[in-house]
Amino acid sequence: MENKQTASKGKFPYRLGFGILLGLLGWLIPYLGVNTTLLPAKIMQIAPNQKVQIVAMLATIAMIVATIANIIEGALSDRTVSRWGKRNPWIFLGMICTLICFFFLTKVTTISGIIINWSLFQVALNMMVAPLVAFIADKAPKKYRGSISAFYGVGMNIGTPVGTMIASRYLTNINGGIYIFMIFEVIFTLAGLFLVGDGSNKGEKVKKLHGSELLEAFFFPIHGDVRDFYLAVFGKLLFVSAQFLITGYQLYIFIDYMKLSSASATHNLSIMSIILLIAGVSFGIIGGPLADKFHSLKLLVAAATVAMAFGVTIPAIDPAPWTMFVYAGLSGSAMGMYNSVDQALNVSVLPNPDSAAKDLGIVNLANSLGQVFGPIVASVIISTIGYRMMFPAAGVMCLVGAGLILMIKKVR
Template structure:
């Protein structure tokens, strides 16, 4: 409880924690999504235009494997780190430096194997930041404010996706300049986030030595405690994110190949779509957390958001025209806003062991990484088999199944 007092003295709302998590999240999310969803596909299109869909899927597969291993190991190591800078800060700072190095070398590579190696190393670096950052919610947020603090994370998630795309869309024909812009952005926002959270020294904290089965459990998926709800939350999140990234992973190609637009027109429509996502997402993210705290309705809000996302992602199947992507942006933006604002509060509530918060939250949030990979892989298979139109109803069905998983959770109302 000591950390809670540091963040929210005398029961005051922990604004510094909330804004610290918001800035820290934007520090890695905006650059990552901008590059992953737009600049990386643009670079691949320049290098290998005839194999671009298959290469994006291959990259996603390799990234999924690397991210899975890195997330568990780095989250577990963060839980057990003792230093004068705390147990989360060293990992987040090291992750920032490592991702910047990967971004720099991405501007230099000119071959598909080079991109694959670089992006694999980037996944290792990125996950040094992801799991430790979200663990601040479990470490420091007082229980009564958990939904509202989660809303800061949700606002960041809903700013990150469209802002990353909006920035990147202006650099489709000048990929390296876009990457450099994102590098500067990452440095500024990550450092602001760490300073706001102010996670001080945890020297003197006792970390028990691990032997035998305890060692294995510290670096593996949880199998003890109340894990049923935990894994329902993981699978529900995986399906939600996968459906989102079926669209996001191929949004540039949806405009150019499915809707037959020129690169200039695609850039313009990407910007409009991203603006709609931003406005809808932030609007609903702001109200989601406080609603959850007031009505204690985490599970219902997450499930309804997943259904709304399912409707949104299915809309572009109606007509290969930009207006359907704008409707998708409005519905899915609102869904992501509500979902992201309460999702982390739900995740913290279903943790089987609070002493392994970063590792277990890393596994829950691994659904983010895996979904960003699994979605494009599924989309690639469907595009190759029947074209773009069928990826939209497929994404809708995935969301409906995900909503069912969330409603099966018993520990959360």
């Protein structure tokens, strides 16, 4: 209610923006910290000789589970009626379930146990992902959509480096790092929900669905203007895949490709993360307001994707830490600009506003799938021709993604 009143007065909805930011950080930082650093470290302890293949296998299974869970849970959120709103119950339940999975992750000692745990974690995580991003479609006034998207984008740019920085401090105490992330998740998620203040929707009428309508409510959209929607989905998938083709193996890049000790790798991971954080947040802050001022979403997203293509190719030049620092500066800037306007672009190409959480969940499934697809591609390249070629491969993926974004017609 407060957000509607704020919008009607023409005031910027700061509570919505900061609520989305904190809610996003609540799941993103713990997830990325564990997924990119602590989980590979745990796998390296259990099966050091098969670590690359196991990470790829785990990513494949997680991709399949996340795809199904994201669509179903997003669709259920769209159709939820409760005294706590349609998004809050799912986000809160997702928080509880991810905490349970994190706790049991500290107890498992086998690869099969990790696979089962991480699959269940993907189900729990996507209870939070799709409903949270739907707040932008539900509550953000159109004239401020770019700026509200920037809050989400700044969170995306904070997530990877901060998660890595925290996790890198716990490479020799993996369980301790997981417990820290659990505490972090509770504080930030609850603070985000409080700020957004999504109230009861008990009076809302939910249309009963039959036949093909019921199928489409829990499936990829096939009606309406879906061309631009799928261009946005696959453009985002390639961008995120290129990013995680590197970050999914960043610990191994420093140790195996650059031949550093674990201590030196930890130090350089921290430096790289600081660079990513500064560059990402700096460009993330300006992206949304620029989009609102010049009414240009597509060109900003495409330009950021091209810039990312240059950044990800740099480490192929020399297997030395300085190349990862340059990569962090260029890619961090690109990710900052991209993430700050990406959600506004996604909302603009939705084929049906009544299925916002489900459809935005599909768009943002590109995040989950990209974090999985990237490591799979990296694993194939590393196993066949070595680490060096993974970097130009990531660059090609970015350029193709930029081409898809430029093909969108509905948005400038």
